[in-house]
Amino acid sequence: MSIMEIIGGTFIIIGSIFLFLGALGIFRMPDIYNRLQAGTKATTLGGMSLILGVGFLEPSWMMKMIIIIIFIAYSNPISSHALARAMYKRKRYPLILSEDKENMDAYSEVNPHEKEEVKS
């Protein structure tokens, strides 16, 4: 294996692990905003890393890979932002952390916005 293949393979493995972690994040997270963060940031980094790895494996393809990376880097945050703004305007507020000091990750059962009208 040449040095370019080692670099490209490392980028491909890192990118695929980040893609998998992003998908696992949107499966595990409890809230729409947490899911947006996990499903958009992690998959953006994973996709960019994997495409860069393929560009290292085939150096003559590098220009088009960089174009794809630029398009991913501007299109993914746009869709994430539009979706978060739409969810906020539909009055789906984020969950609030509970007051329990023992279990820091628990979310409170009480909805502080329950007076508001909540639509799906």
Added chain:
Amino acid sequence: MTIIITIALSFMVLGFIFSAIRFVKGPTAGDRTVALDTITTIAVAAIVLLAYVFQRFIYVDVALLYAVLGFIGVIVIARYLEGAL
């Protein structure tokens, strides 16, 4: 190199399965749209990797088109949910 590509493709298939589970389970429309966005990004990466496997340069154009157009559907759904379409 075959082992690396096999591992990467199996990670991507697992990611697709988890996103599909979230799409079926998701309580609101926003969760399902997030799942669609994630699946689009995974598909772009998989198409580029498969273009390297097949050794065809022209196949990368499909990934380029998805990277350019993939967010339009999400934006239209978001504008509809916002009520401002």
Added chain:
Amino acid sequence: MIGAAVYSIRQKDLLYATIATGIISLVLSVLFYLLQAPDVALTEAAIGVALTTIIFIITIRNTVRYEDEHDNKEKFKSGVK
């Protein structure tokens, strides 16, 4: 893809069915791609991602979102915005 298609038919909420249509188009495009037909995959991507979703969303905006079994006709008459 078959699961998404069955979900899209059985679903009563038409917005969810539209999102499922996007997933169908995506998997179908990857399938065309695996069968060594990148031009068909290119066309399917352009049509399925942008055009179908926009047309369905505009149709849902102009009619009703939820599909009811029994009083569909009355709701369609009174529910048009």
